[in-house]
Amino acid sequence: MAETKEKTTIPVEENIATDMKIDDDRTGDDSAEFTGATLEIGSGSPNPPVPSVAIAGGAAADGSAFDRGRPGSVYGRQSIKSTTSRTSMRPGYVEPVEITKGYFSYKDGSFDNAVENCKSLLKNELDGSLQGAWLLTEIDHWDNEREKILLLTDSSLFIVNYNFINSKILDSKRVMLHLIDTIQVGDLTYPKESVMPDRQHGGVRILWNKGEQPSFGQMWNPWCSSIPWTTFSHHPVLYNPKENETITYNVDDFYESLLQAVSKAFQKKKPGEKVRLIEGPILIENYLGVSSLVFNQSHLGFFRDRNGVSF
Template identity: 55%
Template sequence: MEEDKMHTDSSFKSATLQLNTSQGDNTEPEVLINTGARIKRPLSLNATNVGDLNMSDAEAKTYFSKRVGSFENAVEDCKSLLNSGVDGDIVGAWLLTEIDHWDNEREKIVILTQNSLISVRYDFIGLKIYDSKKVLLHMITKLQEGHFMYPEKSVMEPRKSVGIRASWGRTETLSFSQKWNPWSSAIPYITFTHHPLHHNVEDVDIITYNVDNFYKAFTQQVQNCHLEKKTGVSPTVTKGSLLIESYASLTSMIHNQSHLGFSRERGGVSF
């Protein structure tokens, strides 16, 4: 792990989300959606045989999030999603890649507070929030780090990256309607990996894009929250393969290879 360097702030704007934290014995934890010389960067997590993911500075500059002040200003915008009475103070903010249950990669601003995890899809070109997902930390029951893997009969190209996954609820198994709905908002886990800018060989400051740095702070805060809330639950923290249940998804191949989930310049066109 690299030395922690996180963006901190204790000021908040008025909240635009309301959390329903009441639960009966048979209810799932609620996730709220608001639709308003070559240098190899360490992949960490004991990564081996992951290939060369280095990125030049010229390629890095095609990402709008790379522009001076862009990330910091976006985080300021995202504070409108926070409720200081529920979420508490900000612990840190990162720019990571979220991988959904259909194997699609998307650029996400990830804000960790004392009590919540907020994943925000932000348009760095239009400077606006697309959507967001909020998870209460004391609902999280499992944290896992490791290499990504596909099912045995999958024809998907193996991923070279490593990542982390946080799960909540009684099971990680998806129902038929969840599995076959690419827009389902009820998936009981969230998966992150490094942002591509983590592999910019000419950038000396890559903490913001580092999933390892995030995971270290995230794990500690989840454990702290369980203790403070006196849930009586000790979240499981493990290392192991992270299954992506995709067999032959042409759409995700095109989506990911074209980096459509990221705000970028593409041959003179920005989207």
């Protein structure tokens, strides 16, 4: 069992609007349903309060808002700390141990070695020191799922596509934290007109598009790497009962660490400016994605041993 590395909790910073705007786009439905809440975080007063968010209906059963008291990430496989999920998990789904063992990322020392290899991407003068590492599921603009290593530093977020079979970095993306303008957490949903089956779980979306939408060509190119946002959910290994407490695969732990890192980056790079923090449904624009349905159900975006065939 890896040693747990505790991180000092840094409050997400200030300038909280006193008039909270609640996004509610329901029409003719008076039932209690979660519709989202928006909060702005930024830099300003030297001793800001820890922010709380008013939720429009359907909030957590205990009435709680954003909790800042969870532990920091560790590089190792497991933690004795609880990681109760804020982003919803698929109800009733259990990842059998036989399936879990098939992930090459789950082999002994595989993730730790991958993190060490990925450290070669970091530039100390630009990125600062490494704050945490996670293995999560990225959902791209074509609704395809792939496992990605996330490295969070003082100033940057690295999203790394890593081949766990050959121990090679396939590609990577650096997102400067002070360029992020919106962070969203909530259930993943499809448009009403979509015939895709409900995902029944949540995730986190990070945007740095300043409100601008990608071009038609970008959105319809499945290999486009310039989409100015990214979406993450729990890694499937988290659904194994033995790994329910493992924060390496938990998107909630990444989310809370990201909030703290972004807050500090804005204090340093953009004092006075703000980031939108949204709790509400995350829309995936997939109406009839047969290719993504096959891709995801076959776990083609994950490096696995498939009955003797490894890819």
